[in-house]
Every structure is written in C-alpha cells, then in structure tokens.
Amino acid sequence: MSRRSYIILFILALSVQFAVSRLQSIPGYLDSDYYYMGGVQLAKGEGFNEPYLWNYLDDPEGIPHPSHGYWFPLASIVAALGMWLTGSINYESGRLFFILIASLVPPLAAALSYRFFQNKAFAWVSGLLALFPVFHLPFLPVPDNYGIYMLAGGLLFYIADRPRPWFWMGLLAGILSLARSDGLLWLALTFLFILWRARDEKSSFPMLVQFGILAFCGFILVMGPWYARNLNVFGSIMSPAGSRAFWLTTYDETFIYPASKLTLDSWLASGWAAILKVRWWSFTTNVQSTIAAQGHLILFPFIVIGMIQLKKDRRIQLGIIAWAILFTVMTLVFPFAGARGSFFHSTAALQPLFWALAPFGLEHAVAWARKRNRFTDHAYVVFRIALVQIVIMLSGWVLWARVLQEGWEEGELDYPAVEQFLVENGAQPEDSVIALSSPGYTMMTGRSAYSQPYGDLDTLLIVAERYGIDYYIFQPGGRIEPLRSLYDTPQGDPRFQYLGEVNEIRIFAIP
Numbered sequence: 001m002s003r004r005s006y007i008i009l010f011i012l013a014l015s016v017q018f019a020v021s022r023l024q025s026i027p028g029y030l031d032s033d034y035y036y037m038g039g040v041q042l043a044k045g046e047g048f049n050e051p052y053l054w055n056y057l058d059d060p061e062g063i064p065h066p067s068h069g070y071w072f073p074l075a076s077i078v079a080a081l082g083m084w085l086t087g088s089i090n091y092e093s094g095r096l097f098f099i100l101i102a103s104l105v106p107p108l109a110a111a112l113s114y115r116f117f118q119n120k121a122f123a124w125v126s127g128l129l130a131l132f133p134v135f136h137l138p139f140l141p142v143p144d145n146y147g148i149y150m151l152a153g154g155l156l157f158y159i160a161d162r163p164r165p166w167f168w169m170g171l172l173a174g175i176l177s178l179a180r181s182d183g184l185l186w187l188a189l190t191f192l193f194i195l196w197r198a199r200d201e202k203s204s205f206p207m208l209v210q211f212g213i214l215a216f217c218g219f220i221l222v223m224g225p226w227y228a229r230n231l232n233v234f235g236s237i238m239s240p241a242g243s244r245a246f247w248l249t250t251y252d253e254t255f256i257y258p259a260s261k262l263t264l265d266s267w268l269a270s271g272w273a274a275i276l277k278v279r280w281w282s283f284t285t286n287v288q289s290t291i292a293a294q295g296h297l298i299l300f301p302f303i304v305i306g307m308i309q310l311k312k313d314r315r316i317q318l319g320i321i322a323w324a325i326l327f328t329v330m331t332l333v334f335p336f337a338g339a340r341g342s343f344f345h346s347t348a349a350l351q352p353l354f355w356a357l358a359p360f361g362l363e364h365a366v367a368w369a370r371k372r373n374r375f376t377d378h379a380y381v382v383f384r385i386a387l388v389q390i391v392i393m394l395s396g397w398v399l400w401a402r403v404l405q406e407g408w409e410e411g412e413l414d415y416p417a418v419e420q421f422l423v424e425n426g427a428q429p430e431d432s433v434i435a436l437s438s439p440g441y442t443m444m445t446g447r448s449a450y451s452q453p454y455g456d457l458d459t460l461l462i463v464a465e466r467y468g469i470d471y472y473i474f475q476p477g478g479r480i481e482p483l484r485s486l487y488d489t490p491q492g493d494p495r496f497q498y499l500g501e502v503n504e505i506r507i508f509a510i511p
Contacts, residue, residue, distance in 0.1 A: 001110060001111065001114040001120055001123045001124075005110070005120075005123075005124070005127075006107040006110065006111065007107075009106045009107045009110055009127045009128075009131065010103055010104065010106070010107050012106070012131055013102065013103040013104075013105065013106045013107070013130075013131050014099070014100075014103040016131060016132070016137075017099045017102045017103050017140060017141045018099060018141075020137060020138065020140070020141050020399065020403075021095060021099055021141035021142075023399070023403050023404065023408065024138070024141065024142060024403065024408045025091070025408070026091065026408070026409060026412055026413070026443070026444075027091070027095075027142050027143055027443070028142060028408040028409050028410065028412075029409075029410050030054070030410065030437050030439065030440065031071065031144055031341075032139075032142045032143050032144050033412065033437060033439040033440040033443050034054060034071060034076075034439040035071070035075035035076050035079060035143040035144060035145075036076075036079050036091065036094050036095075036142075036143040036439075036443065037050065037052070037076075037439045037442060037443050038050065038067055038068060038073065038075070038076025038079065038080075039075075039076045039077070039078070039079025039080040039082075039083060039094050039143065040079075040080075040083070040089050040094070040443075041067065041076075042076060042077065042079075042080035042083075043079075043080045043083035043084055043089050044089065046064070048066060048067045048068055048073065048229065049064040049065065049066060049067055050063065050064060050065050050066075050067040050439075051063050051064055051442055051448045051449075052065075052438040052439050052441070052442045052448060052449045052450065052451075053065055053438060053449075053450045053451055053467075054437075054438050054439055054451045055070060055241065055254055055255055055451060056255070056256065056257045056258065056259050056451075056453060056463075057069075057070060057240070057241035057242075057244045057245070057254070057256075057259045057262075058070075058234070058239050058240050058241040058259070059240075059258065059259055059260070062467050062468075063432075063448055063450075063467075066233045066234070069230075069234065069239030069240075069241045069242075070239065070241040070242060070245075071180075072177070072178055072179055072180055072181060072183075072226075073178065073226065074145065074148060074175065074178040074179040075098075075143050075144055075145050075148065075179065076143070077178075078097045078098065078101070078143070078148065079094040079095070079097075079098075079143045080094075081097055082094055082095065082096035082097045082098075094143055095141055095142055095143055098140070098141055098142060098143055098144070098147055099140075099141050101147040101148060101151055102140035102141060102146075102147040102150075104151055105130050105133075105140075105147060105150045105151055105154065105351075105352065106127045106128070106130040106131045107127060108130075108150075108151060108154040108155065108158065108352055109126045109127055109129070109130035109154065109352045109355040109356060110123040110124065110126050110127030110130075111123070111158060112126070112154055112157060112158050112352050112353065112355075112356040113125075113126035113127075113355070113356035113359070113360075115158060115161075116310075116313075116356055116357075116360070117360055119360075121359070121384065122356075122359045122360055122363070125358070125359035125384050125387065125388060126355045126356045126358065126359055127355075128388045128391075129296075129299065129355045129358060129359075129387070129388065129391055130150075130351075130352065130355045132388075132391045132392045132394075132395040133296075133351070133395065134293075134296040134297075134391060134394045134395045134398055135292065135293040135296070135344075135398055136150075136293075136348065136351070137395050137398060137399055138398065138399060138402045138403050138408070145179040145180055145345060145348070146345070146348045148175070148179050149176065149179060149180070149345070149346070149348035149349045149351075150348050150349065150351050150352055152172045152175045152176050152179070152349065153172075153176065153186075153348065153349025153350060153351070153352060153353075154349075154351075154352030154353070155172055156169055156172040156173070156176075156186065156190075156349075157315050157318075157319065157352065157353050159172075160193060160314070160315050160318065161314075161315060164211070164214075166190070166194060166211045166212075166214040166215040166218070167214040167215065167217060167218040168218060169190045169193070169215055169218070170187065170190055170214065170215030170216055170217065170218025170219040171218035171219065171221060171222060172186070172218075173186035173187040173189075173190050173215070173218070173219050174187075174218060174219040174220070174221060174222025174223045175222055176349060177219070177222070177223050178222055178223060178226060180345065180346060181238075181242055182326065182329070182342070182346045185322065185325060185326070186322070186349070187215070187216075187219050189318055189321065189322055190215050190219075191212060191215065192318070192321070193314065193318055194208065194211045194212055194215060195208070196314050196317075197211075197314065198211065200314070241259075244259050244262045245262075245334060245337065246262075246267075246333065246334075247262040247263055247264060247266060247267040248262065248267075248336050249266070249267060249270040249274065249275075249278075250336070251336040251337075251340060252454045253454055254336070254337075254454070255451055255452065255453055255454040256453065256454045256455065257453035257454070257455060257459055257462070257463050278335050278336070279331060279332055279335050281335070281339065282330070282331045282332075282335030282336070282338055282339040283331050285338075285339040286327055286330060286331050286338060286339060286343045289343055289344050289347075290327070290347075293344050294344075294347050294350070294351065294354060295354070296391055296394060297394065298387065298390050298391065298394070299354065299355075299358045299387070299391070301361070301365070302357070302358045302359070302360075302361030302362045302365060302387075303354045303357050303358050303361055304361065305361035305362075305364050305365055306357030306358065306360045306361035306364070307319075307320060307357060307361075309360070309361070309364055310357070310360075315353075316353075316357075319350055319353045322349070322350060323347060323350055326343060326346050326347055327343065330342055330343035330346065331343075358387070359384060359387070362383055362384065362387060366383055410436075410437060410440070411436060411437065411440070411475050411477065411505075412437060412440040412441075412443065412444050413444075414475075414502065414503045414505055415435070415440065415441050415444040415445055415473075416444055416445060417502050417503060418445075418473055418502050418503075418505055418507060419444070419445040419447060421499070421500065421502050421507060422447075422471060422507065425499050425500075425507075425509075427470070427471065429447075431447070431470040431471065432447065432448040432449060432450060432467070432468070432469050432470055432471075433447060433448075433449050433450070433469065433470065433471040433472070433473050434449070434450050434451070434452050434453075434460065434463070434464065434469055434471070434472045434473060435449050435450075435451070435452065435473040435475070436451070436452050436473070436475045436477075437451075438450055438451040441473065450463065450467055450469055452472075455482075456482045456483065457482075457483060457485075457486060457493065457495070457496075460472065460483070461495060461510070464510045469510060470509065470510060471499075471507065471508065471509055471510065472496065472507070472508040472510055473505060473507060474486065474487055474505065474506045474507070474508060475504075475505050476504050476505070486508075487506055490506050490508070495510075495511075496508040496509070496510065497509040497510075497511060
C-alpha cells in the first residue's frame, strides 16, 4: 500500500467529513454540547470549570462547578485546541480537529488491514468502509469521542505486534482513558497482552515486570495529571458521580436530586423482576447495536468469519475479549447508559479492526461458495464493489434520517428565542434557568443553566431554592413525568408564575 493511497483516502475522508459538517450548525445533542462547552471554557481561560450543571450525582455546591466529573475531558481539550489555533471560540474552530481526526481513520483502517494481510485490495476496501461508517457518520465531525476512540484503538491494534510496543500501548490506553471512563479497560488489556506475548516469547519474569512498568509509564504520562486534578478537587482519583450510576433503576435517574437517593437498597427495592427486565432490554438492544451499528448490517457476518479464521492471532483474541467485556459491562452493570449509546461509544475503539477484517471474511465466504460452483472467478471483485456500494447507500440513509429528517438538534435551536423572551420579560444577566439541556442552553445563550432534575414539582422547587434559580424552561419532550400537570395547566400551581410560551416551550418564573 503506497503513501499515495493513504493520502488519497485521507483527502476523500476529509471531503466526506467536511460535507457532513455543513449539515450540522451546532453540536446537536447533550454529550457533544457538553464537550464543546468544555472546550469553550478552556479556550476562555476558565479551566476545568463549567457555568452549568447537567446532573446532580456528585452533590454539587453550585456554579461554577468542577467540570468533567462524569464525562472525561479529552474531547473538550481537542475542541479547545482548535479554538486556540484559530484564536476564536466559535463552533467551526471547536470541531476543526474532530474533522481532521475522523479523516485519519480510513487511512488507518487501510494500514491495519495491510498489516494483517499484505493485500492492497483488502486495504482499499477497508479504507472505503471506514470512509462511509454508516451509523457513525453523523457523529464523527462533532465534538465527541468517536473519532478519538477509532484512531487510538486502531493504532493500538496496529502497533500490538511490533517488538516491545508496551510504552506506546500504555500511552494509547491513557488516551482512551482520558476520553472515556471505560478506556481504563485498555490498560488491563495491555497488561493481558503483555502476559500473552511474554509467554509466547518465553520472556523471563524480570522482563515481564519491565514490560508492565513501561506500559504503566505510558498510561500515567497521560492520566497522571488528570488524576492529580481529581484528587485536588474531589479528594479521589475519580469523581463520586460515576459510582452512583451503578444504582440507577431508570435512565432518568441520571438526573435525580438528591443523588443520595441512589443506593444499593434503592436498587434492590425496585425488585428483581424489574432489574432483570432492564438487563434483558439492554441485552437485546446491545445485540442489535453489534449487528447494525458495529457490523453495519451487511459487514457483520464477514467480520465474524474473519475473526474465526484468525482466532489464533493474539490481536484478534484481544479484540474479542475487549468486545466481550464491554458488552457484559454495558449490559449488566450499566444497562441504561450502555443501551442508550455508551456501548456504541465504547466499541468505536474496535471499529478499525472490524473494517480490516470484513474484506478478508468476505473473501473466505466467496471462496467457500466458489468451491461449490456457486460463483464465478470474478465474484471476488463484484462482491467487494457491492459491499462498498451498500455501505455508501446505508451511510446516506443514516445521514438523511438522523441529520436531515430529524434535524441535528435536541431543542437547542429554540433556546435563543426563549432567551429573547426572558430578556423582554425582565430577566437579568445574572439570573439562571432550569432547562432540559443545561450545556445546550448556556451554549446558545451564554446564560448559566441547571439541568431539569428527575422528580416531581417539589423536587424542582427544592433544586431552585438551593441554587437560587430564577426561571424554569419547560420543554414538552423529555423527562416530562411527573411534571405534566404544570405543562398542561400552566397557571394551576401558584408556586410558579407562568410567563408565556415560545415554540411550545412554556416559561415560568420561580418566585
């Protein structure tokens, strides 16, 4: 595979990512809003602090609040790098490096394929599959961890068979950990890979220890400063917010107030029938994600065939174990987060490996059928072309459905009109609001915001009193129960002063 081929793939990917980004005027969903606004704070010199609260899991004192206690900071750092480079904090600057990172993934997938098989045709197909990544396509040009995970995960598999790659594998595990909490898994897998290689190469115990130290040094070089920050801010290397997610009984409890309600006892009180029902739902959802999102529907059987054919390769074994652990954790331990996107997020690190295996698996499937006189000698080429064509069409369909038809936003585009209404009704710059997406409201208006808590009207008022919140922005979608009575009868509760409505969003002053 020539350098020219990789450059062509990069330019094609850059063109695709740029074209998709023209359809997305804002980050478009809560996670991406949060990462982008974290970048804005860094670029403005505000550090890892946020003028909004999106959950109450660490029992926050108020705002400004230490940022990235639940979600990790790398995506925000990458967003800030674009802003520092351009000298601007606008959205185009914030997503600059995400477009570039996503554009590196197809050449990497091709390089990984070539490293496995030394076959230019396979490498080109792998690169083109990564160029049109179906369900991942809308999420790559925005501030999030998909491209980061693909790039770091692909590089980890790419260098894994090199002589003594331990420091660099540890470094990549650190990058994955700085991006997402589940990235810590990759350090454990790196240690496992070291054990395998040491046994295969009959390395001595002192050498094994040396390899492990090298990997840990690479990891701590990345994660050490972040752990030190957390120790200073939270008193531990991890925020307490994440541990409370163990005891969720519904997804909306992510926004519960107070978070002390989330305990082992409250989890058990939901009943084993409910606990098992949720995990069965998560299991079926994650299976669908494996076939549809990770396997792009059409690639799934060929990825499996490729894994079976190369089952003795340590890199393939590492990938299978990584997928199995992620599936188990995101199904049994964090079923709500897993089924609602975390499993899709976390397995992005494996996606370059899947793309590398797919054309190899297709070749084996065609060879098997050809031996039975079911295909002609030209079937290999025909099926490669058809595979890429189908993936292109599926990517186009996802782009149309997710971005064009649904609209790339979750209510954020209504916030400027709501803000104008508030100002016209006497809101002062220092006043704060409760909104469905607090990072989104601050992003669109500059006003401090708090997330709508999970609970009833009494809970909402308790939150408003504790944090001195002045207005409630009641959007008709999302977490509306058990608050529906206030929306349906806006003047029926004297504790709220109904001000009016903007685009079906009802606005209340909290006296």
